[in-house]
Amino acid sequence: MSSEHNGRRPYLPPFRRDWWLQLRFYRLYMLREATVLPLLFFVGCLIYGLYSLGQGPAQWQLWLDFMAQPWVFVLNLLTLAASLFHAKTFFELFPRVMPLAPPRLMIAGQWLGTVVVAIGLIVLLGGYL
């Protein structure tokens, strides 16, 4: 459709780069997406730990010392908080994608699963068995 002959001159506002700062809803969405960033640090720690385990007791002790540093501890605490926030948003979205049961039941079931798996891993890896 030609705009020149009928007086039309549609104005398309440019899409703002900072669109996600404009509304609280968008900021929460970006926060959800950003939870992957501290998780990257945690995965790095984990790979470093596995590598150290293969290198012998001295390197293993070095890794333990690294992990005990306050800044590493705080960053990993942040990772835990970020993962829990992501889990909360994910668990709430999941019943909408796969409506298999009433949403509240599905959300409760997912949290129950998380707690069971977490306790199981702590018991298994913590040497309580």
Place this chain on the structure above:
Amino acid sequence: MTQTIVIARYNPELDEKPHQETYQVQSDDNTSVLDALQQVQQQDPSFSFRWSCRMAICGSCGVMVNGVPKLGCQTFLRDYPVGLVITPLSNFAVEKDLIVNMEPFLEHLSAIKPWLINTAEGTQPHVQTPKQLAKYQQFANCINCGLCYSACPQFGLNPEFRGPAALALAHRYNLDSRDQGKAQRMPELNAKNGVWTCTFVGFCSEVCPKKVDPAAAINQGKVESAKDMIVSAFKPTGAR
């Protein structure tokens, strides 16, 4: 009482780009944004906006109120004590004042074939049980107001994205027991600008005046698209 509202104005014959103007309107507890816009039009007959039913059925009076897509008839001045800035629906080109060009939206809508595709011959009615109706009913409540497109940053970034309402409607017809057109719609859902462009921001469902939950429909469409891909991988070439 008198309330101040700010409205984006754009006259394509005079203005380089939209600008904002301030108006005084009379309001009480029952004054909707649409009522306020009609008062402004009485003050300035050159002011243009769309409306029709004034009861949230026609989907014509969509505008941005303080940056959030709303139906003018369903939004009340009493909920905005600090004031309102009314602008045209985002992510669409502005034709004049609050009127946007909905053509891209309508093209996306028709691309997914939003009608019953059924090869059965004859004039007998299509029987459907309440249970079969319940499967898609929520997604059938769309009034094509376009608010979800203004809420969707993915559509803002990529206008080729089929978008919330169109993909929700595709899902609605795919779920309909009377329909046989799923095989024709799946290529659109699977395509680059189909369901996989959605990142589940979810604001489309938040602003939907009919609680259609297009974000859920699109993400259920992703499940269907994944199943379609797996099934087609095991089908001999040439088969549908």
